[in-house]
Amino acid sequence: MADKTYRVIQWATGTVGSAALRYFIENPVIELAGVYVTNPEKVGKDAGDLVGLPRTGITATDDIEAIVALEADCVLFAPLNLAATTLDNICRLLASGKNVISPAGPFLPNKWFPDEAARIEAACRAGNSSYHGCGIHPGFAGDVLPLTLTRLMSRIDCIEVTEVIDKVRNPMIYTEIMGFGADPEELLANPRRSPETYKYFYSSMATIAEGLGKEIEKVTVKFEVARALKDTRHLYGEVKAGTVGGQHYEWTAWVEGAPLIVYHFYWQLGEDLDPLWEEGEAKYRVRIHGDPPLECHLMGGKDADGRHPFLGLPWTGLVGCTVVPDVCDALPGVVTHFDLGIVQPKGLVRR
Ligand SMILES: NC(=O)c1ccc[n+]([C@@H]2O[C@H](COP(=O)([O-])OP(=O)(O)OC[C@H]3O[C@@H](n4cnc5c(N)ncnc54)[C@H](OP(=O)(O)O)[C@@H]3O)[C@@H](O)[C@H]2O)c1
Structure with missing residues (x-):
């Protein structure tokens, strides 16, 4: 088993996909089998050139048929999530015998998502493959990590998982689309x-x-906003004083009549905010209330x-890469x- 290798296709090379492609090129138990891209400027380029690594001999293609026809054990499928194509492509790959x-x-x-689940199960059966x-x-931050930490508890009252992202230091292209800079009352409505x-996190x-x-x-949902106290620039624009500079989403899963799992998302543009819920350092935090109380x-x-940089996007790729053999x-x-x-995980320790 020590020498077993896995042929892997990387599908899409955005932020998540690039972290995964780098991993696959460098990890000795992985043999890169193919790379699918949509960006015409990436088509025909060597996979190594796409992520600043030595050439691999594998050329990026936008030909879905060619990718489906490849012999491979697994596909790390990381495109934009588009309702029209995502599930179709996942099911095609599964039915072709590749794990996804x-x-x-x-x-x-x-x-x-009962219909999606049924289609994925059927495609796995057709291809004898796994999803x-x-x-x-x-x-990881909202399931494997907190569940692992429950091993350190004697009694659990409630588990809170909090995501904190400072969007000035960790700029994201959709900052404006997400309502930063909007009128607070309008965004609340x-x-x-x-x-x-929350259904995607369920x-x-x-x-x-x-x-x-x-x-x-049941799951209950709460939403509140913070106002920017001053004009704040970010990589993709500017937020004016008095407009939305922070957003807090709170989703609570109830068990036996009481909150058991609470997810908080604090997205903040800098720290000049009213209210300032969190110091702006990017993090995931797990708090388990009970005996003994725990914080990680x-x-x-x-x-x-x-x-501390926000590594949520590369981690999203890596948590998929490290599980490929399993x-x-x-x-x-x-x-x-x-x-x-x-x-x-295999092939991580390389002296
Ligand atoms: N569960 C989590 O924690 C989590 C966290 C972050 C992201 N995600 C998901 O991971 C996926 C990738 O995220 P990302 O941050 O890497 O996104 P991204 O940087 O925007 O990259 C997405 C890639 O999708 C491809 N693409 C562009 N337009 C497309 C289109 N019209 N149809 C199909 N593909 C298209 C492009 O690949 P090429 O450049 O190769 O052409 C693009 O680089 C998304 O589905 C996102 O929702 C999940």
Whole structure:
């Protein structure tokens, strides 16, 4: 088993896909089999050139048929999540006999996506293949990490998972689309992140509940905004004083009449905000209330300026890459964290 290698295709090379492609080129248990891109400027380029690594001999293509026809064990599928094509392409790859790992929704199928779940199961049966949803959140920070930490508890009252992102230091292209700079009352009335979004995170909540032998009764949703106290520039524009400079989404999963799992998302533009909910350092934080109370922070290592970068996007790729051998070796069908058990990443220690 020590010498077993896995042929992998990287589908899309955005922020997540590039982190994955770099991993696949460098990891000795992985043989890169193909790269699918949509950007015409990337078509025909060597995979190594796309991510600043030595040439690989594998050329990026926009030919879906050629990718489907390739012999490969696994596809890390990381395009924009577009309702029209995402599921079709995932199912085609699964039916062609390739295992698929993907951060592009519907994530691990859950009760809110019965049709998608049925199609994925059918494609796995057709191809004798496996599907696994990966990501940092939804994903690792909101399920594997807190569930692992429950091993250190004697009694659990409530588990809070908090994402903090400072969008000045970690600029994101959709900052304006997400409502930063909007009139606070207008945004409160029309949140850009749909109140239904929790359904994409439900697999993570349900994983924690199931791991604790419980079932979620309902999920309630709260949304509040913070005003910018001064004009604040970010990479993609400017937010004026008095407009929306911070957003807090709160989703609560109730079990036996009380909150058991609460996800908070604090997205802030700098720290000149009213209210300032969190110091702006990017992090995922797990707090478990109970006996003994527990708090765990997941952050990128400090940069040269002493601050912690937000690594959520590369982590989303890496948490998929590190599970490739386990998903390839799993029984066909949807592979959950319970199916995987403790994942044992291969090829990471390279002296
Ligand atoms: N679960 C989580 O924690 C989590 C976190 C972050 C992201 N995600 C998901 O991961 C996926 C990738 O995110 P990302 O941050 O890497 O996005 P991104 O940087 O915007 O990259 C997406 C890539 O998709 C391809 N693409 C562009 N237009 C497309 C189109 N019209 N149809 C199909 N593909 C298109 C492009 O690939 P090429 O450049 O190769 O042409 C683009 O670089 C998304 O589905 C996102 O929702 C999940």
